[in-house]
Amino acid sequence: MDMSHEIVRVVYRKYDGSLHWHHRALLLGEDEHGVWTGCVAGSSGHKGDGPAVVWPYAFVILFPRDGWWTATFNAAPNKAEIYCDISTVPRWSAGEVTMVDLDLDVIRMRRDGRVFLDDEDEFEEHQIRYAYPPDVIENARATADRLLEAVKDGTAPFGAAPRWLTLVT
Template sequence: MILHLHALKYGNIAHYDWEMTLLGEREGCLIAEGAAGRKLKHHTKGQTFRIPHASLEVYALHEGYTVSFDIAEGRMISIYCNVSRPCVREGDHVSFVDLDLDLLWNETQGWHVVDEDEFESNRIRLRYPEELSQYARDSLKSLQERVEKKRFPFDGSLNDYIRHIASKTAEL
C-alpha cells in the first residue's frame, strides 16, 4: 500500500509531502520503505526535490517522533529522527506536526541534536503553547532514552528490513 505523508508545521501549515510503501505496523508505529529517487514536495521552500537515497521509516502513532534510517550504496548511512506530535493515519494518508527538534546519527558525528535554534524561533513566531514546547522537549528526551536503552526502533529488530533495502541499493 502506498502511504501519502504530510509533514505540517504548528497551525497545520503544509511543510512537505512525499510517498512511501507501507511494510507493516509494530508497537504502535507504521513501518514504511522509501525508494531512492522519490519526490519530496517542500511547501515551505516552494520546491520539489528528489531524495537520492532509499530509507526505512517509522511513524509513531502514539508518541512524538518519526525515524528515517537512510540507506545508500548497500548500507545505512544515517538516521534522522523528527520530534513531532504523534502521527495521524486516515486511510492511506499519514500526517504529523513537525516540532523542529531533530536527533541525528551519522558515522562522523554519532548522535547529536540539531535545529534547536529553529525550535526557539518557531516557538516564538508560531506561538507554541507552553505545553507544546514542553511536549517537544520531553519527546526529544524520550527519543534519546530509546536510543541509549536500545528500545524500538533502535533495538535491532528492523535490521532485516534495513538489510533488504540495502541489498537493493547496492545494485544501483
C-alpha cells in the first residue's frame, strides 16, 4: 500500500452538534462518484467520547460531492458489504470531512446480498428529540429511497467492490 496518502479526519455528528462516529483515514482520491477515504484493518475510531473501537477489516468511505449520504464499502470479515449512512451533504475543511448522521442506513449484507433500510425507529425518535426541520426529513427519506433502489440494483458505484478498496487491503 502506498503510505504517502494524506491523513484526514472523518467526523459524523448528530443534529444537535454532538460528536458521533469519528476517526482518521487515508485520503485515497476522487472519481466521478466523489471523494474516497480508506482505513486498513486494525484502524480505530470512536463513537462520541467513548473508548477506541478497533476494526478487524479494511474499508473505504465514499463522500459524494452533493449527496445526502456517505457509503462505506467493507472488506471481509465484516458481514455488511455496503453500509450507507443517510446524512447531510459532507463538507470538507482543513483536512476534515464533517456531516450530520440522520440515522437511516441502507445496508447490503455480504453473505446473501440482502438489502434493507435500518434504524427507522431511531429516525422517528430523533425527528422529535432534535426537531429535524421538514426539509431535512424529506431529504433523508427521499435519499434513503433512492439509495435502497441503487444498492439493490447494483447501480454504480454499488455494483461491485470499488477499486479503492484494493488500496487498503
